[in-house]
Amino acid sequence: MIVAVLVFLCLAIGVGFLYWLLVLTEGTYLGPWAVAFLYDKGAGTYDRVKEFDSVDDAWYLAMPLQKALKGIRRPLILDVATGTGRVPLALLRNLDFDGHILGLDISFKMLQEARRKTAGREDRVTLLWMDGLTLHFLDNSFDAVSCVEALEFMADPRLALGEMARVLRPGGTLLATNRIGLDALLMPGRRFSADQLRKLISSLGFTSVEVKRWQAYYDLVWTRKDGRSSPGGRSRELQDVLCCPRCSEASLRWESGALSCRRCGSVYPVEKGIICLERPLDKAEMGVLAGT
Ligand SMILES: C[S@@+](CC[C@H](N)C(=O)[O-])C[C@H]1O[C@@H](n2cnc3c(N)ncnc32)[C@H](O)[C@@H]1O
Incomplete structure (x- = not known):
């Protein structure tokens, strides 16, 4: 009897651990390959499961980004972990937006969905298959960098934010999300308290941090890189920043x-309209x- 109870307990703990590893934390503690694998598997149903609201995305993401980019002709934006293209699509829906977005992701299948949804807009959205932990771009390349609902899936969110700071030009805008709520407690080392976040952001050379409650699971973090540099006169070609x-x-x-x-x-x-930097x-x- 005792043996049966022990076996049952071990099985329950094992199943619970696997559920945490694969479902609750989406493979992030196993490594980037596991995150990519799981997102590849779920890419086809991702949008249906998430039920994005395009009005909400316009209001909370695209419009404030567009406002931050006001006055910049043809801004260059990097969307880290673009997934199925949520941020690029939200920006493109705004008719005033005349910029170019580079969307990168570690899941090729998520990018395929993004390519399908942005078909015909290849001149405005470039998709790159790349791990967002090391950004293969020159310093000070982008007018804005976004990373929505993804920081917690990266092996080292501090390093990832540091990379975003590096590639952002002085005066450029960063939009990131920070996991909050009860289930954020299940992701040790992958989310920040409001205090930690403010300290980290200012140590990375950002100013005027604004943390706004967005959803039950995420805060929106808006900040600006210290300094000023004129975006005018800089080259805007992919090859000049990559x-x-x-x-x-x-x-x-x-x-x-x-x-x-x-x-x-x-x-x-380039495969299926996606530049494959993960696999030369x-x-x-x-x-x-x-x-x-
Ligand atoms: C919850 S989805 C968010 C996608 C999109 N930003 C959105 O808001 O719909 C998380 C995304 O992060 C991507 N991701 C996770 N770790 C990554 C990494 N190290 N580099 C690039 N993308 C990553 C996943 O492949 C997935 O597409």
């Missing part, structure tokens, strides 16, 4: 429909490309 993930040089150029690095020779293909071509694939 660095090669292998050698870190900004030496990527378009060749035969792929991005290739002039310094280390790595080639990053190997030698055999490069041979096929050269033959085309």
Whole structure:
């Protein structure tokens, strides 16, 4: 009898642990590969499950972003962990928005959904398959950086915020979300108390932090990078801000429909309208490309 109870207890703890690992925290404590795997699996049903409200997204995300970008001609925006393209779509719905959005994500299938939903807007939305923990962009590249409902899934949210600060130009706007509520307690090390967040944000060179209650599970965090730099006169091409993930040089150029690095020779293909920085071509694939 005691043995049966012990076995039952062990099983219950095991199942509970797996549920926490795979469902409640969406694989984040197993590593980026697990997050990518689970989001790949759920990409087809993600929008249905989330039931986004486009009016809410316009009101809470797109309009304040647009306001922060006022006066900047053709702003360049980075949306980290863009998922199925929620932020790009919210911005594009606003007819006054004339900028370009780079949306990156670690899940290729989520990006495929984003590409499908932004079909015909490829000139305004570029999608990159890339881990958001290391942002392969030059310093001070973007007028705004957003990261909505995703920081807690990154292995090191402090590092991720530091990267966002680095690639944002002085005076640029950061929009991020911080997990709150009871289930945030289930994600140790992946969310911040309001105090921790303010301290971190100011240590990263941001000013005027505004933390607003948004949903039951998230606060919206708006802040601005200290300093001022004029966005005018800077180059706005992808190749001028993007660095090669292998050698870190900004030496990527378009060749035969792929991005290739002039310094280390790595080639990053475009598949299904998505630039694949997570997986450079190997030698055999490069041979096929050269033959085309
Ligand atoms: C809850 S979804 C949010 C997506 C989108 N921002 C939205 O608000 O709908 C979390 C997203 O973060 C992405 N993600 C998680 N870890 C990531 C990482 N290290 N780098 C890039 N994307 C990541 C997932 O693939 C997923 O698309």
